[in-house]
Every structure is written in C-alpha cells, then in structure tokens.
Amino acid sequence: MFASLSDRLTATFRTLRGKGRLTDADIDGTVLEIRRALLDADVALPAVTTFTERIRARAVGAEVSRSLNPGQQVVKIVHEELIEILGGSARPLRVAKTGPTVIMLAGLQGAGKTTFAGKLAYHLKALGHTPLLVAADLQRPNAVTQLEVVAERAGVPVFAPEPGVTREDEKVRGNPVKVAGNAIKEATRRQHSVVIVDTAGRLGVDRELMKQASDIRKAIDPDEVLFVIDAMIGQDAVATAQAFQAGVAMTGVVLTKLDGDARGGAALSVREVTGVPILYASTGEKLDEFEVFHPERMAGRILDMGDVLSLIEKAEATFDQAEAQRMADKMSKGEDFTLTDFLSQMQQLKNMGSMKKMLTMLPGMGQMRDQIDNLDEAELTRTEAIIQSMTPLERDNPKVLNGSRRSRIAAGSGTSVAQINALVKRFEDAQRMMKAMAGGGGMPGLGGLPTMAPGAMPGGKKSKGKQAPQRKVKGKSGNPAKRAAQERALREHGAPAPASGSAFGLGRPTSDEPEFDPSQLPSLDKYLRG
Amino acid sequence: MDVSWIPGSADGIVVGIVALLAVAGGWWGWRSRRPGPPVNRRGDEATGQTATLDPSATTPAAADTAVDALAEVPEDPAARFARRSSRVGGAFGARIALFFGRGDYDDSAWDELEEALLTADVGATMTAKILVAVRARVHGGHSSPRDAVREALIEAMDPDADRRLDLGSPGSGDLAPVLVVGVNGVGKTTSVGKLARVLVADGYSVLLGAADTFRAAAADQLETWGSRVGVVTVRADKDGADPASVAFEAAHAAQEHSVDVLLVDTAGRLQNKAGLMDQLGKVARVVEKVAPVREALLVLDATTGQNGLVQARVFAEAVPLTGVVLTKMDGTAKGGIVLAVQNSLGVPVKFVGLGEGVDDLAPFDVEGFVDGLLGP
Structure with missing residues (x-):
C-alpha cells in the first residue's frame, strides 16, 4: 500500500516546524513528492510538470499557517489547485435553442460509450427531455444490439436503421454518417428534444475511423461532442485526447469506470492538455450509476486522500x-x-x-x-x-x-x-x-456532510471538530493550533456544504426528516481513535 | 484495552466503522426507497445452480456444422511476433533516441530517459529501479547507453520466465483448462477468440466456454470466433445464467470429448467489486472439480496506467494468475505497466495483441519487444 501524499509530505516536513515561511529549498522536496504522487495516479507527465510548477509558484513564500504543518499546507494548496483545474469552466450541458439538442459520443474502444449513452439518455429523460438514441457504431460486433438493450432498459427509443456487424467476420455495411444525418431528420420530425449519437470506438491512430468520426460531426453539427475516457487509462491519455481533439474537437469529457479503484489521473491530464471541461462521471454498470462530475472528490481521489x-x-x-x-x-x-x-x-x-x-x-x-x-x-x-x-x-x-x-x-x-x-x-x-x-437525536440525516478539505482539517478525524453542543468540553481542542483550525473549518464549512455526492441526493433534504446536524456524526471520532 | 480479537487499536476503528455504517446505511435505507423493481445484482446471485442451465442448451450444437472444410487455417504463432514487432514502440523510440543521441550523460540526459519511461506507463517506482540499473551499466563503462537501456529493460522483464502455456502436448486428451480474466473493456472475448486460433494452429483441440453471461451478446461473439476455426462453444441458453455453471458444463463437455484445452471466457469485472471477484473464484473452483486449471490469464489493456498493478494483484488473489495477455498494443500506448506487473508479481506476459487482425495475437518475445520499443 502506498502511503498517501499527505502522509509522505508530512514526513518530509517533520523537521520544518516553526519556520515562518516556506522556502525554495523546502519546496523542492515537496514538489518531488507531489510529482511522484501524481505519476502514481496516472496523471500524464506533461500535465504533472505544468502542475507542479504552478504549485511551486504558489507555495514558495506562502506564509506557514499557524494551524497547519507545512506538509498539510502544501497538500491544501495542491488540493485547491486540483479542484480549480478540474472544476474550471464547469458548465451544464449545452442545449440547442431550436430543434433537437445533438450530443455525439466519441472515445477509444472499451471506454464505455454505449453504456454511457444509455445512462445519459436515462438521466435526460428524468429531467423531462425526450431523448433519441442513435446507433452509429456499425463497426463493433453487436454494438447496435447492445444499444438497443440499453435503450430498452432506459425506456427511450432508439434509431437503428442499420443492423451493424453482428459477427466477428462480417464486413461493415451501412454508412454511419448517413445514419447520423437521418437520425437528426427523424428526431426533428418526431420532435425529440435530445439526440444522442453513439459512434464506433477507435484508436487515436486509426485515421480512417477518425475521419469517419469527423465526417459524422460535420454531418450532424452537434451541440456537444463528449469524449468518453476510461479512468484507468495511463500516460496514453494525452496522446488519445489530442488525437480526438484534432479529429472531432470535443466540447466535454466523460470519465467512466470510476467505480473501480483507479485514481483517475487521466482527468487532470485531459483537462490540462485540451482545456475541455469534464462534465460527467460514470460509476457503475447500472443505468443510474452516473453523476455530474465533482471536482473536489476527483481531486481527493487523485491525491489518494480519504473519502468518506x-x-x-x-x-x-x-x-x-x-x-x-x-x-x-x-x-x-x-x-x-x-x-x-x-x-x-x-x-x-x-x-x-x-x-x-x-x-x-x-x-x-x-x-x-x-x-x-x-x-x-x-x-x-x-x-x-x-x-x-x-x-x-x-x-x-x-x-x-x-x-x-x-x-x-x-x-x-x-x-x-x-x-x-x-x-x-x-x-x-x-x-x-x-x-x-x-x-444523540434519533434518526440522523447525512444531509450536508462537510466536504473533506484536508487542509481545513489538520489531524484528520479529530479536527472534524464539530462535537455535539452537549459535549462542549470536548468540542474544542485543547491545542490552540487545532482549535484555530477547527474554528476556521467551521467558518468555512459551517454553512450547508455544497452537495458533493449527488448519487446520494445530498443537499435536498426532504421535509419529513431532520436537517443534518453535524453533531451527530463526530461523536464517532472519539471512538475512531480507539 | 483487551483487544485480542482484532490486533491493535484498529478494533476501535472497526467498531467505529460498524457504527458509522449503521447510521449511514440506516439513513440511506430510510430515504432511498425508490420505486421500481429491485435490480438483480450480479455478485449476489452466485448461488444459482445448474438449474439455470438447461442441459440441452449446452449441447455443442455447432459441433457438426462448424468442424467442416470451411474452417480457416490460422497463421503459425511462432512467426507472428517478428512480423508485427514494428507496431511496438513508435513514440517511445523517438523519445529515447534523444537520450541515446547525447554525448554527455548529465542530469538532464537522465531526466530524458526518465521521462521516456514514465510516459510509457512504467510507473515511478519501476522507473527509478531501471534508471539505477542503466546508470550503473553506463558508469561502469561496460556498455553503450543503448545496450545499457536494452539490457536493463530485458532484465526487468525477466527473460528467463517461461512464457509458453502449460497445456501438455496436443492430442494427449488430458484436459487443460485455461481461465481468461480481466476488467471491463480490455478485450477478453476477442483475446479468447484469438487464443483459440493460436492453439488450433499449434495443433490442440480446443473447446470454448462462454462464462460471460452478463454482457449482451458476448457468447455470440465468442461462438463466431470459435466457428471460424472449427471450435465448439458451450454457452448458456439465456443471459444472466450462473457463470460457474456454464464453466462447469463446458469443462464437462471438454472432458467427455477428450479435448486438449478448454478456454473459459469470463465477464469483465472491476477488481474492487468483492462479490464479482468471489464469483470468479467460484468459476475457478468449479472448473477444478473436473480438471486442475492450468493457466489463468489476466488480460491487460496496454493503455492501462498504474491501476494495472492493482488489477493484477487483486485478480491474483481470486485466481492464481499464470500469465498476462497484453492487448491493444497497436495504438499509441506502450504497455509499460507490464514491467511493473512482471517485476512485482512475477507474472510473465505470455501474449501480446499487436493489431485488430484475427492473427495479430502473438506469443510474447522479450527481446523482440524491447528492440521494438527502442526502435531501429
């Protein structure tokens, strides 16, 4: 088991306590550790380099906070910076002003495009749209069948005029560009509000297929081109993302297989290299295992920080x-x-x-x-x-x-x-x-579990520091540094925290259950310390 | 504190978690009474028995029709790697050429080598190891930088490992079951199909078991592969049957027909899903009842990053892995993760997929691979 970044940084800085400011020399060791942590998380090397330089610039001269040790402080900077980059220019799905909104999906083979198409359709349907799924992957055996199955589960219609390849040794028949074009006409005629076009998976180096994709793009003029990428991908994320950007000029990214234990550094690589925002995260095989992308959680994951x-x-x-x-x-x-x-x-x-x-x-x-x-x-x-x-x-x-x-x-x-x-x-x-x-108060709702910003919580569990009022004696740490941090954490997160777990329906408390009172959770901390 | 049932103060943590989850789970149970039928969870249904399998459904229906003159003749595996080795490398070679081209070996030169290795997904730990080995060779003055890198890479891949499949000799009638496992979307079914062609080319009689009962049409895909080289596929008659029971039926059929090799294709599963990993363990155990599993091959996608190591480690806990099949090496990916897998787990790469063609799965050749990586 790799020690997490924050552990390693804390170790690096053990000797540093008491210094007023972080110096260049202090940062060098840190930057190495950060680099390594990011590489272990599969962030691509170019992205690692630009990112660590940014951290260096921010960290040098930063005042050493009284409440955090330097290691924690750097981790905090890294975490914040990650959130900023991952979440930067986040936006909702673009919707067409007139006619159907056209969404095209593209990505490598096995990234999970077809499954995601079903999930997106299901999600949009729940939002009141009337999606139409289009089977423009005529390449992979049974891709059309799979989309039909997925569409049926999601309860949305599918437009599949071509059966596609059903056997490994069949020649590809039908023209996906035509299928996509006709689909738009059909959707307009049947007044669907959204059209989701599933295209064939392709390698970035496959010119022919990339040309096909860009032809489809031209033919349907999509409002969104979503690039679907597997969270497990390694350094190749950069080459792949660049190839797809050149080929189909994607407008958004979807990370799939986040239910695995890959750290998903690809998110950062793709974001850095292409500048395209990450819109969705796919977290399982079922239709509803899908969520809008949460930069905080992804940042924590990349850094291998605890994630309650x-x-x-x-x-x-x-x-x-x-x-x-x-x-x-x-x-x-x-x-x-x-x-x-x-x-x-x-x-x-x-x-x-x-x-x-x-x-x-x-x-x-x-x-x-x-x-x-x-x-x-x-x-x-x-x-x-x-x-x-x-x-x-x-x-x-x-x-x-x-x-x-x-x-x-x-x-x-x-x-x-x-x-x-x-x-x-x-x-x-x-x-x-x-x-x-x-x-402690009956049925606790977890309505607004505070986001786990590590910097704001030195010493981990102790610092959640929101003890029940009746436990006032324990509520504040005896250590002044910790107390300061606790108070700050309270200020920062005291207000209902932004929902960071949509799958959980956080932030939408129903009237028949009590609002979340953080006091009910942290009483655990005492026990967690064993 | 008397804590002998769980060592250390970790027991406090465990109790804490039990409590935390009780609360969290309870809360969730409370509010997530969503309408709709319960979804059948894959991992939980591993208790199903052969009842899900109509014996008639597993009759090797294709037996008579497929083994006819139409079967194709696959390419000789021995010649495959050499012909396609140019598909390895590319960007890595270009990158590392920068390093070779230098006259002096100062820090920036080593940085270049390090970058080349890192961008090939070799991983930070393994890269550091290789760098040390290369430096020692270069500073020792025994070898040129190119040879030093080549030797270090070959050494890291353990050139002495036996990369042949342990399947006995063709025609012995002694059943050798092979399990093919891996996460979703790496190309397991395709690999099984291509592997069948390799084995047929080597003169083995083969039977395919379609134990991927989850993905729509996976069994059809496998059957197509089989029928092209005259190999029978045993499958369940419906989606969602118990994979272990399909595997068992397949093993049984294989033994009855005195087949040399049984290739079992399993459903893709992420390694952190405990239920699915248990299911995989069950598939292996059930096959063991008929004949000991001779090979358990992990299929790894060459684009996989450091998670590949975790995959290998966790899959090895469920079934003792004997080899790796590295797929999709024909793209821009370098598959450097296999270095880490081989080095830390000792599981050798046995096959590598060098293209989308039906005969593009080649037995792995360390020196050829490294030479391909380094470029001409």
Whole structure:
C-alpha cells in the first residue's frame, strides 16, 4: 500500500516546524513528492510538470499557517489547485435553442460509450427531455444490439436503421454518417428534444475511423461532442485526447469506470492538455450509476486522500436495504444493539470488500496506517465464528454468558475463552456507543456532510471538530493550533456544504426528516481513535 | 484495552466503522426507497445452480456444422511476433533516441530517459529501479547507453520466465483448462477468440466456454470466433445464467470429448467489486472439480496506467494468475505497466495483441519487444 501524499509530505516536513515561511529549498522536496504522487495516479507527465510548477509558484513564500504543518499546507494548496483545474469552466450541458439538442459520443474502444449513452439518455429523460438514441457504431460486433438493450432498459427509443456487424467476420455495411444525418431528420420530425449519437470506438491512430468520426460531426453539427475516457487509462491519455481533439474537437469529457479503484489521473491530464471541461462521471454498470462530475472528490481521489463520501456510497451499494432499515428503526426506538445486529453489520461490512482498503478511505487514517497494515482480516471471520456459535438467547443478551457457556462457545468456534471475553468486552463498548448515538437525536440525516478539505482539517478525524453542543468540553481542542483550525473549518464549512455526492441526493433534504446536524456524526471520532 | 480479537487499536476503528455504517446505511435505507423493481445484482446471485442451465442448451450444437472444410487455417504463432514487432514502440523510440543521441550523460540526459519511461506507463517506482540499473551499466563503462537501456529493460522483464502455456502436448486428451480474466473493456472475448486460433494452429483441440453471461451478446461473439476455426462453444441458453455453471458444463463437455484445452471466457469485472471477484473464484473452483486449471490469464489493456498493478494483484488473489495477455498494443500506448506487473508479481506476459487482425495475437518475445520499443 502506498502511503498517501499527505502522509509522505508530512514526513518530509517533520523537521520544518516553526519556520515562518516556506522556502525554495523546502519546496523542492515537496514538489518531488507531489510529482511522484501524481505519476502514481496516472496523471500524464506533461500535465504533472505544468502542475507542479504552478504549485511551486504558489507555495514558495506562502506564509506557514499557524494551524497547519507545512506538509498539510502544501497538500491544501495542491488540493485547491486540483479542484480549480478540474472544476474550471464547469458548465451544464449545452442545449440547442431550436430543434433537437445533438450530443455525439466519441472515445477509444472499451471506454464505455454505449453504456454511457444509455445512462445519459436515462438521466435526460428524468429531467423531462425526450431523448433519441442513435446507433452509429456499425463497426463493433453487436454494438447496435447492445444499444438497443440499453435503450430498452432506459425506456427511450432508439434509431437503428442499420443492423451493424453482428459477427466477428462480417464486413461493415451501412454508412454511419448517413445514419447520423437521418437520425437528426427523424428526431426533428418526431420532435425529440435530445439526440444522442453513439459512434464506433477507435484508436487515436486509426485515421480512417477518425475521419469517419469527423465526417459524422460535420454531418450532424452537434451541440456537444463528449469524449468518453476510461479512468484507468495511463500516460496514453494525452496522446488519445489530442488525437480526438484534432479529429472531432470535443466540447466535454466523460470519465467512466470510476467505480473501480483507479485514481483517475487521466482527468487532470485531459483537462490540462485540451482545456475541455469534464462534465460527467460514470460509476457503475447500472443505468443510474452516473453523476455530474465533482471536482473536489476527483481531486481527493487523485491525491489518494480519504473519502468518506465514497465510503458511504460504497455502503449504499452493498448494504442490504431491509437490514439497514431494521437497524435504523431499532436505534431510533432506543432498543439495545445486540450481537445479532453486530454480526449482521459485520457480514455486510465484509461484503464491502477489504476492510483495510475501507479504513484507508477514511480521512486522517494516515497515522494509523501501521495499525491498519497489521489488521488481520481473518480476525473478523473468527469473531463471526464466535457469534455464530452462540445461541439466539446469548446473542440477544450476552449477560447470560457464564463460564460454562463461554467454554462451550470457545469449543464450538475453535477459539479460546480469552478471545470470547475480549469480544464480549468489545461488544459492550460498541453497545454503549450505539446507545450514545441513538440518544444523540434519533434518526440522523447525512444531509450536508462537510466536504473533506484536508487542509481545513489538520489531524484528520479529530479536527472534524464539530462535537455535539452537549459535549462542549470536548468540542474544542485543547491545542490552540487545532482549535484555530477547527474554528476556521467551521467558518468555512459551517454553512450547508455544497452537495458533493449527488448519487446520494445530498443537499435536498426532504421535509419529513431532520436537517443534518453535524453533531451527530463526530461523536464517532472519539471512538475512531480507539 | 483487551483487544485480542482484532490486533491493535484498529478494533476501535472497526467498531467505529460498524457504527458509522449503521447510521449511514440506516439513513440511506430510510430515504432511498425508490420505486421500481429491485435490480438483480450480479455478485449476489452466485448461488444459482445448474438449474439455470438447461442441459440441452449446452449441447455443442455447432459441433457438426462448424468442424467442416470451411474452417480457416490460422497463421503459425511462432512467426507472428517478428512480423508485427514494428507496431511496438513508435513514440517511445523517438523519445529515447534523444537520450541515446547525447554525448554527455548529465542530469538532464537522465531526466530524458526518465521521462521516456514514465510516459510509457512504467510507473515511478519501476522507473527509478531501471534508471539505477542503466546508470550503473553506463558508469561502469561496460556498455553503450543503448545496450545499457536494452539490457536493463530485458532484465526487468525477466527473460528467463517461461512464457509458453502449460497445456501438455496436443492430442494427449488430458484436459487443460485455461481461465481468461480481466476488467471491463480490455478485450477478453476477442483475446479468447484469438487464443483459440493460436492453439488450433499449434495443433490442440480446443473447446470454448462462454462464462460471460452478463454482457449482451458476448457468447455470440465468442461462438463466431470459435466457428471460424472449427471450435465448439458451450454457452448458456439465456443471459444472466450462473457463470460457474456454464464453466462447469463446458469443462464437462471438454472432458467427455477428450479435448486438449478448454478456454473459459469470463465477464469483465472491476477488481474492487468483492462479490464479482468471489464469483470468479467460484468459476475457478468449479472448473477444478473436473480438471486442475492450468493457466489463468489476466488480460491487460496496454493503455492501462498504474491501476494495472492493482488489477493484477487483486485478480491474483481470486485466481492464481499464470500469465498476462497484453492487448491493444497497436495504438499509441506502450504497455509499460507490464514491467511493473512482471517485476512485482512475477507474472510473465505470455501474449501480446499487436493489431485488430484475427492473427495479430502473438506469443510474447522479450527481446523482440524491447528492440521494438527502442526502435531501429
């Protein structure tokens, strides 16, 4: 596991505390680290170079903030700069004044154009448009069929006069340029408000196909040409983006496969090299797994910083809805958290994948990296075994666990009594915590989870620093530097934070649930410190 | 604190996360009662059994029709790489020529070499390693810069690794199952099709298993590939069948017909989806019931960046990888990630896709590859 950039920078600056300003020499080491971090995230070299120079210019002479160590400060600058570049000239989809809005999709083979076409159609349909999907990829076997399937799922009509290639060895028939042209006429006639043209995937070096794409572009005069690019792409992003810019002059970029764990440096490369804004991010195989691009989250991802929102989204994706609902009801009624619940939570947690990976997604976990590395995931299985060796009565009421029951459970689960004692103790802690949370105000809504600007939160979890009012003693850090940062963080993020997780519907609280009160979340911090 | 069930204070974190997720998940459960039928999640349906597969559906229907005189004769694999090696390299060669052209080797020269390697997706760590090796050679005065780079690259690719497929000899009737795995959109199905041609050219009898039951029309695509060289494809009769059961049926059919090699095409999956990776593990286990899996090939797209290393590592946890198939090397990509994969995981590249033609999948040749990279 690579240490994250902020950990490495913090290490670089360990000796630097107390200096007034960052000097040139201080920055050199930092710039190297940033460069490496960006390269590891697959940002293309030319983009890395221009970016690090910009950071250098900004960082040299910057006053060392009292609340942040220099490493954190540089990370903050990097993060801000990334957000600015990634989010710069962000805009909504351009819509035609008259007639149908024409959107053309282009990109490499396997980037996910056809899937994205369906998602975009679904999204626009939900916004009240009447999209028409056009199958102009006559090259790839079964591309037309795939688009038809996708269109059916999205519930939008598809214009596919040519069947395209259905077998590997078939010759390409039909003219995609004509198909696209006719599609526009058809859309005008049937009064569709949006036309989405799916084109064949092509390599940047394939002149013939690139010419075809540019012919299509000429024939339909699109309002938007979206360049679809895979988040996993490496240094080749630059060459590809340049080829497509020359070929089809795209007006927007779509990043796909962001549900993977690639860091997605390509976003920065393409943005830097072409200057074209990133409009959408595609995050899964289902039609609704798609969102408007969030520069803050992408910046955090490129820098490998903790991302609580992603974690929650992952939970959303894997957690069993009914079970989650049951837990929530239970908590709001103030019922006890039992071992049965603990077991089911743990099993769901396991569904989410590697525990280590998840832990590293939390901000500020850098300091705990060693412990995380030592975490033995098999222990979870053992804990599971212990609970499964208990009778329902014991699970619901661990107090009945006497010596004989414990030795039975130990035998049944292949563990020792000491391990069971430890588990029971841990569980009691957890139970107390759950009670505290439930008591904290019923059903918390996560309406406006503050954006995780790292700089604003030195020391990670501690600095979320928005403790419940009733915990006033704990609310402010004893450390003046931290307190200052907390207060600043509050000032910066105190107002309802901008939605940074559309998939989650943040920022649109419904009337029947309480507005988010940050006080309910951070009480966790205490426990997170273990 | 007695924390023996999870070492260190990480247990506190775990409990914290359980709680956090309970809250977050609960909140989500509360508000996301969206209308509409539940979507069938792929990873969760791995429990389906052969019931999803009508035995009649897996009859090798193409058996009689395909194995006729119409089958094409694929090109001899041994000659393939040499003929297409010019498709490797290009920009990298031009870049590195700048380095070779220099008389003095000061810092800026090394920067040029470093840039060339970095832009080929070799990755920061691996680049640093190679630079050290090249410097040592050049400063030692034993070799010219070009030879130094060449040797260092070849060394990094582990030239002694066995790159042949371990499939026994053709006609032995001893079934050798091969699993082909990878993330979405890298060209798995196409690679399986092309691999079938390689094996047929080498004299093996082959059977294809279409265990990609998720992507629309993937099985059709595979069947087309097979029928062109007279190879039978076993497939499910409907989309969304359990891939493990298709794999099992295929393995069974392969054994019954005393086929040499079974090629199993699997659905693309992102490596961080635990459910799908488990499903892949199940496919492997099920095939093992019939015959031990001899090769598990990871298909990597040459444009993939540093995530390729993560892919290789995670896929290796689900199925023990024995080789890499590097696809789409005919574009502008350099596929430098295979250096890192080979070096850190020891999984050798066995095949490389050098074009869109049906016989453009060639056995990998380290020296040829490096020479192609460096240019003439």
